[in-house]
Structures are given as structure tokens and as C-alpha cells.
Amino acid sequence: MICALLLTMAAAPADIELTIDPNTSRIDVELCVQDECDSDQSSISGFLTVELDCPLDPAAVALEDFDVVADQPLEFHLDYGFFGDIFADARDLRLFHAQPGDQPFNPIIDGSFTANNVPFLKDGVVAYLAEGLICGILRNLGVPCEDEVDLGDDPPGILDEVSADIAIEEGVLRISGRLDFDEPLDPENPELGRITGFAIMNASAPLPSGPDLDGDKDADLADMRAFQLCFGGSGNPPGEACPQGVNADLDNDDDVDLDDYRIFFRCFAK
Numbered sequence: 636m637i638c639a640l641l642l643t644m645a646a647a648p649a650d651i652e653l654t655i656d657p658n659t660s661r662i663d664v665e666l667c668v669q670d671e672c673d674s675d676q677s678s679i680s681g682f683l684t685v686e687l688d689c690p691l692d693p694a695a696v697a698l699e700d701f702d703v704v705a706d707q708p709l710e711f712h713l714d715y716g717f718f719g720d721i722f723a724d725a726r727d728l729r730l731f732h733a734q735p736g737d738q739p740f741n742p743i744i745d746g747s748f749t750a751n752n753v754p755f756l757k758d759g760v761v762a763y764l765a766e767g768l769i770c771g772i773l774r775n776l777g778v779p780c781e782d783e784v785d786l787g788d789d790p791p792g793i794l795d796e797v798s799a800d801i802a803i804e805e806g807v808l809r810i811s812g813r814l815d816f817d818e819p820l821d822p823e824n825p826e827l828g829r830i831t832g833f834a835i836m837n838a839s840a841p842l843p844s845g846p847d848l849d850g851d852k853d854a855d856l857a858d859m860r861a862f863q864l865c866f867g868g869s870g871n872p873p874g875e876a877c878p879q880g881v882n883a884d885l886d887n888d889d890d891v892d893l894d895d896y897r898i899f900f901r902c903f904a905k
């Protein structure tokens with residue numbers, strides 16, 4: 636048991652958690668039922684976690700986790716005039732990674748990357764009420780006039796393609812992306828209506844200095860010498876000769892071992 640735990644810790648990657656900025660990130664949703672539409676929006680917040688092949692000069696990025704929430708409920712009023720109204724709201728909306736952890740690296744090309752087949756889970760509650768003649772129209776389509784759906788009951792979905800821009804500016808890692816969606820409300824009842832829209836996300840985090848052990852923005856032979864002085868092996872404290880203030884524990888598991896060397900070497904080999 637302890638062995639398995641140590642192995643898991645030894646494999647802990649050098650993850651970077653980026654905070655989503657709710658001031659510049661939002662979800663915008665349009666709900667259409669029987670040709671009547673209304674839209675609403677909310678700021679979004681949360682985080683995403685990535686691993687870079689080399690933090691000094693990344694050529695590839697792995698999207699390891701994300702957890703995004705809508706800060707306000709979305710509210711819709713579909714007005715059918717003489718035929719009545721539908722009131723709908725979506726509360727506590729949340730989208731998060733279904734299998735967080737180590738993921739494949741995706742190449743960064745012209746400042747952006749694409750992750751494929753990303754599994755996700757949803758959460759939140761969608762409720763609606765149809766009043767007047769529109770209620771009878773919904774019934775004829777086999778849809779109740781009032782319902783509440785817990786999105787957390789849905790099985791995991793797959794995002795075929797998640798693309799985002801990635802940049803490093805003055806020691807800050809920035810990732811920004813946009814996700815468009817267009818889904819039938821009920822796949823078995825496509826004429827009922829659709830939910831369409833987009834989410835815009837901007838996230839950032841201070842970039843760890845990583846393999847640049849002497850702080851001169853490279854990973855060269857001088858850094859390699861410092862790394863060797865700090866090497867202590869798996870589960871041991873850093874080597875006694877490790878220079879003061881140098882942190883060669885690049886995967887944050889309180890040792891300087893071969894896992895840290897692998898991370899160091901990705902930058903050194905560039």
C-alpha cells in the first residue's frame with residue numbers, strides 16, 4: 636500500500652494550475668423551443684491544469700484537468716404570445732474533466748494547441764415550466780409541461796477537439812480558448828428545439844522557473860552542475876552539496892531524483 640502510494644507520488648508530474656479570469660470569461664447560451672428563442676449569459680470561473688514539456692520554452696502541452704462553473708444561473712423566457720410561455724433556468728452549471736491526471740502531450744503550433752477526445756462530466760440542474768397552449772404542443776411531442784433535469788445524472792461525454800491559444804508573457808503562462816456548441820434539446824425529439832452558444836475562457840498562472848536553476852532563463856551546463864549537486868535519489872532529501880536557494884525538485888514531491896532529471900532534460904536537450 637505504502638509502496639503503491641510512493642510510486643504514485645514519484646510519477647506526480649510538474650503540473651501548472653491556471654486560474655480562469657471571470658472578468659474576461661463567459662458562457663453565452665441561446666435556447667430555442669418551437670421557433671421561439673431567448674438567450675442569457677454568465678461569467679465563468681474555475682481552473683485548468685496543464686503540464687508543459689519544458690516550462691522555459693514549451694513545444695508541447697498536456698491538458699490534465701479542468702473544472703469550470705457558471706457564476707450565475709441562466710434564465711430564459713420564451714414568449715409565444717397567445718400560445719403561452721415557457722420559463723426555463725439552468726443553475727449551478729459545471730463542466731469538468733472526467734479522467735484528470737497524466738494526458739498525452741499536444742504540439743504547440745503557431746501559439747496554439749489542440750487536445751482530442753477529452754472526456755468530461757457535467758453538473759447542474761435545468762428546470763422549466765410551460766404555461767398555456769404551448770403546454771399542449773409539448774405534450775403532443777411527448778414532452779411534459781414541467782420538468783427538472785439533473786445534468787449530473789448524464790454519463791461522461793467526449794469533446795472531440797479542444798483548441799486554445801497559449802502564450803508566455805513576462806513570466807506568466809496564459810491560455811485562452813473558445814468552445815462552440817449546438818445540440819438538440821432532446822436527441823430523440825430533434826424538432827423540439829436546440830441549445831446553442833459558446834464559452835470564452837481566459838486563464839493564467841505564474842510560470843514556475845523549473846529547470847532554470849540559476850535564474851538566467853536557460854537550462855544549460857551551469858544548471859546541469861547545480862542539478863547534479865542537488866541529486867539525492869527517490870524519497871531522499873536533496874543532496875547536501877545543493878547550493879542554497881536552488882530548488883531542483885521539479886515535480887514537487889520533496890526529492891530530487893530521476894523523475895526530476897527527466898523534466899530537467901526536456902529543457903536541457905533543447
Ligand SMILES: [Ca+2]
Nearest residue numbers: 645888890892
Ligand atoms: Ca521523486
Ligand SMILES: [Ca+2]
Nearest residue numbers: 847849851853
Ligand atoms: Ca540557467
Ligand SMILES: [Ca+2]
Nearest residue numbers: 851853855857
Ligand atoms: Ca546559463
Ligand SMILES: [Ca+2]
Nearest residue numbers: 884886888890
Ligand atoms: Ca522530485
